[in-house]
Amino acid sequence: MDEDHLETAIGRFGKYQAFVYFLIAIARFPTEYQLNNVVFIIPKVEYKCLDNNLTNYCPCENPQYDTSSVVSSVTSEWDLICDKTSLASLAQSILHVGILTGSFLLGYMSDRYGRKTVVLMxxxxxxxxxAISAVVPDFWMFLVCRFLIGVMVGGTMLSCYVLFIELCGKSFRPYFIGLQELPFIVSYVTLPIIAYFVRDWRPLQLITSLPWNVVIVYYWLIPESPRWLITVGKREEAIKVLKYIAKINNRPTENIEAIISKVEIANQNQQKTSTYADLFKTPKIRLYTMITAFIWMFCSHTFFGLNQYIGRLQGNIYLNVMLSASFFVPALILVIISTKYCRRKVSAISCFITAGVSLLVFIFVPNELRAVSLTFAIIGFTAAGVSFVQTYLFTSEVFPTVIRNTAIGFASMFARFGGFIAPFVVNIGIEWVSILIFSGIAFCAAALCLFLPETKDTTLPNTIEQRERAKA
Structure with a gap:
């Protein structure tokens, strides 16, 4: 596990990996838009009840909505106010139910049938x-579409990440963690700009999806993961892919077969496919599976809860979202530096603690100090987002190739539980209670990281036995 043989063959990050990264980064924009657009398509709305001319009064048969910020939304179109507020929370949460389902099914399919197949699908x-969600006439149809979107978002998040990290060498991982988040940052910055000019939720859905239908041609442009091909015994296909990549990266190709043989020797007598049961058959893998699952759940709960909370802060919703997005740029630079020079545990725990402390401070800031409140809320949200980045990397390094996508898929299922609950916590109605819950959950995630093995500068293990034999 000390030497990454495939890095020797194709390089840690050459022209070909850069090309694949560019394709995947562009293709991920619809995913990132769907993860962040809830503040614009299902916002909390202000209204005047024409029954008695009172603001935000319930029950209300004839609401007149404030359209100064958002002209049309799912909330206003289907009157998700008063006794229907829970339906608004459901509309927000159903995406995470879909992501949970997609993580479970597509994570398994990716390990069983290949990364490329699941990425394209x-x-x-x-x-x-x-696109269909933007034209449906009924709320229940929107919920179904929202669920199906979530299924595919789950597949995209997992398989794109794993495919690319398996194309790179171990020495490039600290830099990849920054590249991985560029689509998120760019989409997060551009989303409020698009939403500012397109204040109707239906056109907004179309504009943030249909232009990316060119991904159909990716069938001829992106490769299957050579690590996965070797692991499942597809030697000839792996040789073909590796020689092609090595040629484009100006590296020798005559040693490819010898390198594959070394990897195969390390993988000897191991299973070629995986199931979720493999996550619980051996002591270390079983322990790491449960720990990472709860870390993902706590991380997701904090991040997606605060993502919706930012949209509810006083002030201009578009400016608030833009400011929170801008904080991710310097934060991402710090992530790259910490990933390269700090241990994984130190980096992950620091992010969770920063989120927890920032939220605690936020509770005690007076309401009239809007700028200070926004600053600490954004710091907490940014730290929660960065912790998600660290968690992805940490998890992908803990688990071996044969169950890597399955493990991340299982952990991501738990993350969806956190994301599903988050809107209901936001809507509790008592601000300090909501923030205290998000803060406490962040501290719990930091504590759990202590029980994972340190993985900095280690070669990705290919088999369960390699991880079981490794020092904790």
Missing amino acids: SLVLEILFV
Whole structure:
């Protein structure tokens, strides 16, 4: 596990990896838009009840909505106010139910049938379901589309990440963690700009999906993961892919077969496919599976809860979202530096603690100090987002190739539980209670990180036995 043989063959990050990264980064924009657009398509709305001319009064048969910020939304179109407020929370949460389902099914399919198949299917169907959601006439149809979007978002998030990290060498991982988040940052910055000019939720859905239908041609442009091909015994296909990549990266090709033989020797007598049961058969893998599952759940709960909370802060919703997005740029630079020079545990725990402390401070800031409140809320949200980045990397390094996508898929299922609950916590109605819950959950995630093995500068293990034999 000390030497990454495939890095020797194709390089840690050459022209070919850069090309694949560019394609995947572009294709992920619809995914990132769907993860962040809830503040614009299902916002909390202000209204005047024409029954008695009172603001935000319930029950209300004839609401007149404030359209100064958002002209039309799911909330206003289907009157998700008063006794229907829970339906608004459901509309927000159903995406995470879909992501949970997609993580479970597509994570397994990716380990069983290949990274490329799931990547292509997820990207294409996601665009289709987002477009359909923009034209449905009924709320229940929107919920179904929202669920199906989530399924494909789950597949995209997992398989794109794993495919690319398996194309790179171990020495490039600290830099990849920054590149991985560029689509998120760019989409997060551009989303409020698009939403500012397109203040109707239906056109907004179309504009943030249909232009990406060109991903259909990716079938001829992106490769299958050579690590996965070797692991499942597809030697000839792996040789073909590795020689092609090595040639483009100006590296020798005559040693490819010898390198594959070394990897195969390390993988000897191991299973070629995986199931979720493999996550619980051996002591270390079983322990790491449960720990990472709860870390993902706590991380998701904090991040997606605060993502919606930012949209509810006083002030201009578009400016608030833009400011929170801008904080991710310097934060991402710090992530790259910490990933390269700090241990994984130190980096992850620091992010969770920063989120927890920032939220605690936020509770005690007077309401009239709006700028200070916004600053600490954004710091907490940014730290929660960065912790998600660290958690992805940490998890992908803890688990071996044969169950890597399955493990991340299982952990991501738990993350969806956190994301599903988050809107209901936001809507509790007592601000300090909501913030205290988000803060406490962040501290719990930091504590759990202590029980994972340190993985900095280690070669990705290919088999369960390699991870079981490794020092904790």
